[in-house]
Amino acid sequence: MSTPMNSKVILEAEGIVKVLGAAPNEVKVLKGIDLQLHTGELTLLMGPSGSGKTTLLSILGCILSPTEGKLTLSGFKTHNMNTEELANLRRKHVGFVFQSYNLVPTLTAVENVMLALDLRDLNGPDAYDQAAEALEAVGLGHRINAMPSKMSGGEKQRVSIARALAGSPSVILADEPTAALDAKNGMAVMELLAKVAQDTRRAVLAVTHDHRTLQYADRIITIDDGRIAGSDRPKLSGKEVQVPAH
Numbered sequence: 065m066s067t068p069m070n071s072k073v074i075l076e077a078e079g080i081v082k083v084l085g086a087a088p089n090e091v092k093v094l095k096g097i098d099l100q101l102h103t104g105e106l107t108l109l110m111g112p113s114g115s116g117k118t119t120l121l122s123i124l125g126c127i128l129s130p131t132e133g134k135l136t137l138s139g140f141k142t143h144n145m146n147t148e149e150l151a152n153l154r155r156k157h158v159g160f161v162f163q164s165y166n167l168v169p170t171l172t173a174v175e176n177v178m179l180a181l182d183l184r185d186l187n188g189p190d191a192y193d194q195a196a197e198a199l200e201a202v203g204l205g206h207r208i209n210a211m212p213s214k215m216s217g218g219e220k221q222r223v224s225i226a227r228a229l230a231g232s233p234s235v236i237l238a239d240e241p242t243a244a245l246d247a248k249n250g251m252a253v254m255e256l257l258a259k260v261a262q263d264t265r266r267a268v269l270a271v272t273h274d275h276r277t278l279q280y281a282d283r284i285i286t287i288d289d290g291r292i293a294g295s296d297r298p299k300l301s302g303k304e305v306q307v308p309a310h
């Protein structure tokens with residue numbers, strides 16, 4: 065199947081197996097996943113509850129190591145990396161967006177974004193400018209000094225997208241980014257992620273149960289019982305995508 069021009073593989077997972085839990089109650093949560101993320105694309109990861117989506121996202125984002133299999137991120141092969149090397153790779157190349165925003169409640173919007181830059185060793189006036197720029201890019205230039213408690217859910221999620229964008233990671237991983245939002249704010253956040261994904265240096269992968277988000281996808285991957293059950297490019301194929309029920 066064809067991919068957009070100028071697009072390249074920025075993340076590649078091969079034969080990913082993940083066993084969780086301790087013997088004798090071990091569970092093979094991922095059973096051999098092959099997956100590629102391309103720059104300039106928004107990929108949605110869908111599948112029933114318990115199918116392994118969050119576990120897979122954690123492995124792709126170098127939070128968890130696979131039991132078996134290989135991961136290459138931005139050209140770096142991770143399978144021989146120690147914990148510190150993996151954390152450095154994650155800080156530099158991956159931005160996360162969570163369902164519950166995960167903002168620090170005592171910090172303003174711009175300070176929340178600056179915190180992410182500080183983790184990437186960028187601080188001082190340059191960090192402030194870069195954080196303000198990231199907030200501007202998500203339409204929150206007028207809210208940079210707002211506290212999370214004074215923001216709507218949609219605004220908080222946009223701050224968390226700005227935080228993920230700061231430092232220009234090559235991959236943004238979002239776990240149910242619209243789940244806590246009403247329909248209007250949820251679609252606005254999805255539209256923003258689709259726009260963020262148009263940058264040809266970056267790929268975005270979002271786990272979602274929300275069928276209304278399908279319209280924004282360049283690619284939809286479905287997972288069922290720890291295995292890839294399907295992959296489609298709806299904008300190119302024009303096919304209706306069958307997604308397993310939640």
Ligand SMILES: Nc1ncnc2c1ncn2[C@@H]1O[C@H](COP(=O)(O)OP(=O)(O)OP(=O)(O)O)[C@@H](O)[C@H]1O
Nearest residue numbers: 084085091093111112113114115116117118119120
């Ligand atoms: N620490 C653990 N030990 C054992 N099993 C686990 C552990 N963590 C998760 N699991 C199991 O792994 C499976 C996959 O979990 P995961 O959270 O990745 O699924 P998911 O597709 O993201 O689900 P949901 O849509 O409900 O968030 C589930 O059956 C879960 O019960």
